[in-house]
Amino acid sequence: MTPVRPAAMVDLDEVALLLDIDGTLLDFAPTPSEAWVPPALRRTLAGLLARTGGALALVSGRPLAGLDLLFAPLELPAIGGHGAELRPAAGASADPDRTPGLDPRLKRTLATIAEIGPGILLEDKGYSLAVHYRLAPDKGETVREMVAAVCASFPELPLEILPGMAVVEVKPSAFDKATAVAELMRIAPFAGRRPVFVGDDVTDERVFPILPPMRGIGFSVSRRIDGVDGCFDAPADVRAWLDGLLARQPVG
Ligand SMILES: [Mg+2]
Numbered sequence: 001m002t003p004v005r006p007a008a009m010v011d012l013d014e015v016a017l018l019l020d021i022d023g024t025l026l027d028f029a030p031t032p033s034e035a036w037v038p039p040a041l042r043r044t045l046a047g048l049l050a051r052t053g054g055a056l057a058l059v060s061g062r063p064l065a066g067l068d069l070l071f072a073p074l075e076l077p078a079i080g081g082h083g084a085e086l087r088p089a090a091g092a093s094a095d096p097d098r099t100p101g102l103d104p105r106l107k108r109t110l111a112t113i114a115e116i117g118p119g120i121l122l123e124d125k126g127y128s129l130a131v132h133y134r135l136a137p138d139k140g141e142t143v144r145e146m147v148a149a150v151c152a153s154f155p156e157l158p159l160e161i162l163p164g165m166a167v168v169e170v171k172p173s174a175f176d177k178a179t180a181v182a183e184l185m186r187i188a189p190f191a192g193r194r195p196v197f198v199g200d201d202v203t204d205e206r207v208f209p210i211l212p213p214m215r216g217i218g219f220s221v222s223r224r225i226d227g228v229d230g231c232f233d234a235p236a237d238v239r240a241w242l243d244g245l246l247a248r249q250p251v252g
Contacts, residue, residue, distance in 0.1 A: 009217055009229070010245060016055035016190045017048060018079075018181060018207075019238075020199035021062060021070075024221045027235050031134065031165075032062065035070060041239055042074045047246045049076060054089060054189045059177055061162070061169075061203060063125055064094055082162065082171060082203055083180035084127035088187040099175050101126050106154050110170060113146045128171035130164075137166060144168055162203065178206035185214060198238055200225075 019025055022035060029035040049056045057077040060067055064080035064087060075090045087094045107129050114120040119136025120143065122129065133143045147168045151159045160173040181197065184190050195216035197207050200223065208218040208227040220228045221238060232238050 010196055012048070012051045012245065014194055015052065015196045015217075016057070016185065016193040017052060017242075018057050018059050018184075018195055018197040020201060020204055020221075021058055021060040021067065023200040024198050024235060024238055025058075032066075037071055038239070040243070042071060044239070044242050044246055045071075045076060046074055048242060049090070051246065052189075052193075055193050057088075057184060057190070059181060059197070059199065059204075059207070061164075061201070077184075079177065079180040079184060081125055081127055082169075083175040083177045084125075084171070086180050086184060088184060088190065099127050100172065102128055102170065102172060103154070103157055106150070106157060106159075106170070109150050109153070110147065113143060113150070116142060116146070127175075128169050130167050130169040132167045134166035140166065176206055177203050178210050181207050182210055198232070 022028060022032060025041060026035050026037060045056065054077065057079060058067060059079045061082045062070070062080055064078055064085045067078055067080055068075055077089055078087050079085065084099045085094045086098060107124065110129050110131060111122055113131055114122060116139060117136060119133065120139065121132040121135065123132060131143055131147055133140050144163065147161060147170060151161055151170060158173040160171055160176070162169040162171065181195065185195055195211055195214050197211060197216060198219045198221065199207060200221040205225055208225060211218050218228045219230045219232060221232045222234060224231045232241065
């Protein structure tokens with residue numbers, strides 16, 4: 001992989017920092033609930049938020065509520081739920097009606113997948129439904145096939161299936177991280193700034209192509225994704241880069 005030398009490309013007076021969480025800012029944990037935020041990262045993010053005039057946002061598949069608990073007491077602007085939730089400023093509340101919920105008939109049908117045996121857990125996020133099989137890993141393939149079959153039985157609903165670590169999540173295809181990033185970049189203090197997006201997920205791949213028209217910059221983590229300007233080897237390198245950005249910039 002090409003090492004990233006992004007320092008000269010990023011001026012905190014003109015950029016908006018948009019950062020995926022798991023696998024980008026944080027090392028992967030066995031389960032999302034076991035992820036750990038180093039205290040130094042909280043301080044760095046708080047410093048960069050101030051230094052960019054509030055133009056720093058987390059961009060995650062995690063729901064906003066869970067993301068806030070993870071980074072507490074720090075609260076940051078954020079896109080949550082793969083783009084379903086958008087909070088342009090710390091302390092602001094996300095618009096609950098911004099995205100339509102997942103069809104209740106579809107949710108009920110997906111819930112019947114749990115009948116195949118113990119260990120299948122359902123997580124209703126409102127705008128999406130996640131089917132977890134971490135406690136029944138031998139049923140993973142069956143769960144994935146059944147989720148696909150159920151979704152195919154609702155041809156009138158435009159849906160997207162997101163496979164994850166021992167989980168399959170179903171959401172409307174109307175929103176994703178790219179649509180939410182485009183929306184966020186039209187809102188102050190993000191509007192008019194150059195987006196700098198860092199991500200590693202399959203769901204992040206759609207964000208990179210929308211960056212060039214905004215004079216944006218994209219970096220992937222742990223793998224080179226098409227269209228990126230550079231690639232970090234690991235989340236620790238992203239954290240070190242952010243530390244460096246803050247250290248180099250004049251304060252006040
Ligand atoms: Mg990620």
